[in-house]
Amino acid sequence: MVKVRFAPSPTGYLHIGGARTCLFNWLYARHTGGKFILRIEDTDIARSKKEYLDEILESIKWLGMDFDEIYYQSKRFDLYREYAQKLIDAGRAYKKDDAIFFKYDFANVEIDDLIRGKIVFNELPKEEEVIIKKDGTPTYNFSCCIDDALMEMSLVIRGEDHISNTPKQILMYKALGFKIPQYAHVPLIMSEEGGRMSKRYGATSIREYKQEGYLAQAIANYLLLLSWSPGGNREIITLNEAKDIFEIKKVNKTAAAFSMDKLNWINGEYIKKKSPDEYIALIEEYLKDKDFVPESTDKDYLRKVLLLFKDRLSKLSDLFVRARFCFYDDYTYDEDTKEILDRNLSKEIKVLADKLSGITNFNKEETEKEFREVAASLGLKPKDLVHPTRVALSGKKVGPGLFESMEVLGKEKVVSRLNRLIDYWDKGTDANG
RNA sequence: GUCCCCAUCGUCUAGCCUGGUUCAGGACAUCGCCCUUUCACGGCGACGGCGCCAGUUCAAAUCUGGCUGGGGACGCCA
Numbered sequence: 001m002v003k004v005r006f007a008p009s010p011t012g013y014l015h016i017g018g019a020r021t022c023l024f025n026w027l028y029a030r031h032t033g034g035k036f037i038l039r040i041e042d043t044d045i046a047r048s049k050k051e052y053l054d055e056i057l058e059s060i061k062w063l064g065m066d067f068d069e070i071y072y073q074s075k076r077f078d079l080y081r082e083y084a085q086k087l088i089d090a091g092r093a094y095k096k097d098d099a100i101f102f103k104y105d106f107a108n109v110e111i112d113d114l115i116r117g118k119i120v121f122n123e124l125p126k127e128e129e130v131i132i133k134k135d136g137t138p139t140y141n142f143s144c145c146i147d148d149a150l151m152e153m154s155l156v157i158r159g160e161d162h163i164s165n166t167p168k169q170i171l172m173y174k175a176l177g178f179k180i181p182q183y184a185h186v187p188l189i190m191s192e193e194g195g196r197m198s199k200r201y202g203a204t205s206i207r208e209y210k211q212e213g214y215l216a217q218a219i220a221n222y223l224l225l226l227s228w229s230p231g232g233n234r235e236i237i238t239l240n241e242a243k244d245i246f247e248i249k250k251v252n253k254t255a256a257a258f259s260m261d262k263l264n265w266i267n268g269e270y271i272k273k274k275s276p277d278e279y280i281a282l283i284e285e286y287l288k289d290k291d292f293v294p295e296s297t298d299k300d301y302l303r304k305v306l307l308l309f310k311d312r313l314s315k316l317s318d319l320f321v322r323a324r325f326c327f328y329d330d331y332t333y334d335e336d337t338k339e340i341l342d343r344n345l346s347k348e349i350k351v352l353a354d355k356l357s358g359i360t361n362f363n364k365e366e367t368e369k370e371f372r373e374v375a376a377s378l379g380l381k382p383k384d385l386v387h388p389t390r391v392a393l394s395g396k397k398v399g400p401g402l403f404e405s406m407e408v409l410g411k412e413k414v415v416s417r418l419n420r421l422i423d424y425w426d427k428g429t430d431a432n433g
Numbered sequence: 434g435u436c437c438c439c440a441u442c443g444u445c446u447a448g449c450c451u452g453g454u455u456c457a458g459g460a461c462a463u464c465g466c467c468c469u470u471u472c473a474c475g476g477c478g479a480c481g482g483c484g485c486c487a488g489u490u491c492a493a494a495u496c497u498g499g500c501u502g503g504g505g506a507c508g509c510c511a
Contacts, residue, residue: 009511044510099509116438123436125507133509140511164437164506187439188505196504222445225460229446233459252439252446255504259444262461272474312473340471368470386470398472 002034003154006060006067007144009041010053013205016258017159017189017197019063020223024186025157026065027224027239027246034154038067039147042074043137059206063220064239071151073143080138083146083176084131092175098134102142102172103127109167114155114184115251121167129168145169149178157184157248160255184248187227187255194257202260213286213316218267225266226256236269264314272311279310286316294327304408308400322399326409329417331395333424340387340397346425348378349388353418362411364403371403392421 006022008014014022029036038060042048060067084100087093093102109121131142138146148156148169163185173180191197197204203212209219220239224230228251230237274282283306287293293302305326309319325331333341352374359366371389375382386402393405393414406414423429 007511011511041511047510097509101509119437121436125436130509135509137509139509144511159505160438161505162511165511167437185438190504192444194503225445227445231447233447235445235460254439254446256446257444259461262445265461371470382470390471396472400473402470 001152001154002029002032003037003152004029004034004157005037005039005148005151005153007039007041007147007158008056009044010049010056011044011047012052013207014056014059015197015204016206016209016223019059019206019219020189020226021157021159021186022060022065023063023220023223023239024228024246024248024251026067027243028155028157028248029068030243031246035068036066037151037153038070039151040070040072040074041140041143042072043077043140043143045074045137048074055207059210062210062216063206064216071147073138073147076143076147077137079150080143080146081132081136084138084142087131087175090175093131099130100132101128102131102175104129104168104171105175106171109170111166111170111183114182114248116185116253119163119166124167124171131172141165141168142172145172145176145178148181149173149176152179153181155182155184155248157186160185160188184251186251187253189226190255190257192258192260197258211317213313213318214263214267215270215282218263218270221270222263222266225262226258227252227254236266268314271313271316274310276307276310280306283316283319287319290320292320292324292327297327301408308404308408312400322396325394325396329413333391333395334397337391337395337397340391341421341424343388344425345385345388346422348374348380348385349392349418349422349425351378352385352389353415353422356406356418357411357415359411362407362414364401364407367406367414368403388421389418392417 004025006018006025008018008022026036028034040053040056042053084093087102088095088100092105093100095101104124104127106124106127109124111119113119129141130139132138144165166183166185170180189197192202203209206219210216217238221237224237224239224242225235228246230242230245271279280303305323306319308326309323313319313322352371355370355374356362356367359370371385372382375385378385387397390399390402390405391397393402393409399405409417
């Protein structure tokens with residue numbers, strides 16, 4: 001019977017690395033038709049928090065995973081003490097200062113890792129180990145050994161940082177007469193700089209990425225690509241598709257550096273793949289607690305604005321700077337538009353504003369037609385007017401298609417914003433008018 | 434310091450197990466061109482790699498050893 005587990009400690013939010021370990025476990029279980037157990041390692045009572053536990057559970061679900069059983073180590077303290085007593089009775093452990101120490105009887109320990117092959121340990125850094133702390137709670141290696149054995153894990157898939165714990169646990173298994181599971185140590189995820197993933201170099205927890213507007217499927221997809229590959233030059237793959245072809249033996253041995261650029265690209269791909277309705281629903285959910293769109297905004301207007309940006313977002317939070325001009329008039333002209341604004345086209349823009357204000361059916365076809373005529377009549381190329389017009393309307397050098405934008409903003413706003421730029425040129429008034 | 438793991442473009446990877454089909458394929462990023470209404474999107478293209486040294490072999494990215502480099506573990510944290 002295939003049985004694996006993910007064993008997070010609720011002393012922090014679900015980490016990127018933990019999420020991927022969870023993903024590999026889940027994939028393995030679902031691929032083989034085995035069981036996936038979630039084991040909460042909350043033996044450190046002081047550092048474990050309900051808030052973290054809730055978030056971990058929520059993130060696992062959000063990423064698209066489910067589990068078959070859940071256990072809490074904090075509810076099993078008696079069990080660990082019972083087994084510690086067995087070790088004392090067998091002469092393999094002893095009590096000292098209220099703590100219980102396990103005595104390793106070291107012989108070479110060999111593990112046959114599913115990913116790395118044979119790993120041989122010729123020595124151990126210590127001769128004994130605390131297994132029950134003086135407050136009566138178990139230490140990690142001990143509770144881990146007891147639970148993996150009692151819960152009958154067939155395979156332990158965990159991070160590479162646990163390799164050195166493995167011989168210790170195996171020696172405990174042997175002392176207790178337990179059957180030793182198989183192991184698969186997955187490589188660690190490194191920061192973009194190459195070192196350890198830490199808060200100093202950006203987001204490390206799943207919830208932070210969610211807050212930034214990354215989609216669950218995109219994160220799961222990206223994480224899978226770190227140390228595993230679906231083959232066939234495939235980059236985009238859903239969890240559901242991955243579970244059909246996932247094999248733990250195909251996981252790489254090499255640690256992988258996290259790349260925000262690639263995550264952004266994948267996330268953008270997933271946003272593009274959404275249907276307009278799915279996309280709108282997604283953003284409305286995302287924007288719920290963000291206080292970005294003014295209360296009074298018309299539903300239909302909001303929808304049109306959001307659709308304008310759909311295929312050019314890499315993450316939902318991009319909207320905050322890119323689409324702000326659609327909801328607020330108090331924007332300023334970006335620093336990088338200076339080059340465009342240096343050319344004073346006040347008279348030309350005035351002509352444009354007058355022409356546009358005469359349009360009755362203010363849609364993208366009409367505005368474009370009128371716009372091109374104005375440019376031609378002034379002897380300008382369309383692009384000479386496009387740039388300053390975009391700056392006038394949005395304060396930005398880049399954005400969605402100009403005429404689509406005009407149609408969405410509507411005649412009144414377009415004309416008044418054009419006039420605002422004219423005033424900026426003529427009277428030198430602050431752009432923050 | 435001791436023990437352990439790892440090593441293909443800047444980054445993620447395919448290939449390595451079963452040596453020749455690979456003067457190493459894809460993706461991200463970067464750069465260029467095209468499209469065009471700027472950016473983006475899209476299309477096309479460029480740049481760029483088997484860490485080093487030995488060995489085995491007719492033949493090595495692929496097998497072996499050493500070196501170098503990177504990472505991890507050495508808590509009454511997990």
